Amino acid sequence: MDKTLILTPQQIIRKRAAGDPIEPEEDELVSQHTITVLVENSIGAFIRVVNMFSARGFNIESIAVGETDDGTVSRMNIVTTGNDRIISQILRQLSRLVDTIAVENLSDTNYVERELCLVKVEYKPESRAEIMDISAVFRGKVVDITRTAFTFELTGPSNKIDAFINMMRPHGITEVARSGRVAMKRDAFPD
């Protein structure tokens, strides 16, 4: 029997609210969200936030932490995935922590997101020009060079960094360091 035939209207409302599939062939509505959290600038506060994710079984794709203009406040940018129910739950659980000052889901807003990446790539005389070309396309910066390898610095949205790494991979990447995403809401233009 088709499962939807036995769902009551109220059950359908609940499933829609949670982002759960209703038709058997429907996928769960899982999406990626960037959440920004202002926390007290202490290790304890940082651990409490991370611990909440692990204790409650939420997922963290990337995390970036740093001090804000106010030295007593840190900004944590957390990228996570889940359906609407899970994302709402994450936001509520974060707000509930005593050390969190503000919590916002940037994915509900117009925001700018950047990641910094350092990539070490081996080169040979014959591949050197091509590697430099790729770097130029991505506006990469050479921050270190030896007789066998370049170290590039690259800033941008995460998909640009993914693309850069993919382009460099055939040439032999020896090391990658990514910062995790930092993000900020765009201000609205005054009318």
Add this chain to the structure above:
Amino acid sequence: MPMVYDAHTKVTLADTLATEVPTHGLEVEELLRPVSGAEIFLRALDAEGVKIVFGHPGGAVIKIYDEMARIKPGFQHILVRHEQGGTHAAEGYAKATGRVGTVLVTSGPGATNTVTGIADAYMDSVPIVVFTGQVPTHLIGNDAFQECDAVGVTRSITKHSYLVRDVRDLANTIREAYHIARTGRPGPVLVDLPKDVLLAETTFRYPTEVKMRGYSVPADGRTDKIARASTMIAQSRRPIIYAGGGAIGGDASALLTRIARRGGIPVTTTLHGLGAFPENDPLSLGMLGMHGTWWANQAIQHADLIIAVGARFDDRVTGKLDSWAPHAQVIHIEIDQSCISKNVFADCAILGHVRPVLQKLESMIAPLDTSGWLKEIAGWRQQCPLAYESDSKLRAQYVIEQLRDKTQGDAVVVTDVGQHQMWTAQYFKFLHPRTHITSGGLGTMGFGMPAAMGAAFGLRELGSDRPVVCISGDGGFVMNAQEMSVAAAHKLPLKLAVINNRFLGMVRQWQELFHQERYSHTDLSDTNPDFVKLAEANHCVGLRAETREEARAIIDQAWKVTDRPALMEFNVAKEEMVFPMVPAGAATGEMITERLTPDSFV
């Protein structure tokens, strides 16, 4: 499309202070001469209005105990015989009085022994503050003697925790700890006190205000949402109130009762909600959920509106979520934002204190015509009443009914965890708030006896002469039996009922129902103590009953003991099972009952 939930932004500090209930009645103290951290600790507790501390000394907190002997603070210190017993006693005290319970223990094992009690308080929203000693700050991280990272160990089971690194932060930290434990959704707070901080000196001033930019308590609930809820109620034909521990913790049971009676709305409660609505009222459906009544669960399954008051839609309440209350819209009145739409989507979520929300709601409620709905529920009530075999054997349900008759429901009943706990919930018929204390969320065996002791201290403090009855099983009672001697030393006339079936009864029940009757390691007959001798060894009165007549006789005898606890051992039939039952993970419509197969129901 994403649904619109309540904004998860925080309210301002001004709101926090406006809604805070100050319980520290004493004048703010100030000492200009430098005093030790240990003295500051004691004076801060006095300024906070703490009346009782459950504690156990040790090396890291020896300075506090030394100053205690010198200063003689205003609170009473109860020397417990195990730190776990101390935390459960603080929980029992907090649950019985509505005040914050206080625990003081040493570092290392002292701290780890409180972990179960802290986790229990976290799950059941009990306000307690646990002070743990710590090795001196310069030794932290050094694997020093009796060192344990108490803050780290308890991070996910506390509402908040502190490690005090500077004696100048001590008074403020204590103020914040009590504020956090008491306000909003209550919970346990841990304060770790390194020994050098207790020895260091500074001046003492107890702060009048709490300034925490990250912590705020929801205000009184948005009026537009409350109005919407009242419209939903007016339009419903099969409404039901589902009241949880928040209705009692939020001091809203009288209001709730008035609203239910005015609207003619039936009320079911959770385990922790028992007492929020008098169970002798015709509108009372008793408890819902796994071992709730058949009629309460049927009512939930057929309701078109659930008004959830201070409840969290726990898995023992809902069973299989997908098929729970399939026709009901949900109004959720709740103080903890993280409980809203966590398990069941709330069609109307009202974030705020239960009491002011219900106060506003009361004025908007008009009587509803629910006679047809109540008649339908009455039909389910007849279909499968709570019943047990009334042969000559002594059965736990009979004992609980006798205890109910003896007290006429005017007693504080503290239970442990297991079959006796469910039978108490089903058969005792609770009439008043704060008269039922149990370990619900964590399900901590060994909770009952020390929690009953804490409750008795609390009632003594309130000047109440309600008897405190602890109903426990033979398995759980042994786990914290050492606290009996503490209760005896303080002449607490506890009535300790041990329902002895010589088995871990609830596990046995699951083994019989779901594990082909393989009773693996649940038979306690070889390891049970002689409970009468155990009581006597702990300076209590010990009594034993094998038959119904003896049961009635020892209850009468126990009630004549007024200067110490009286333990009543009831040797009951071991085969007895708790019915009705929704098997774990099954749909609420699929209850197992003794005399009815529910195939005819959806």
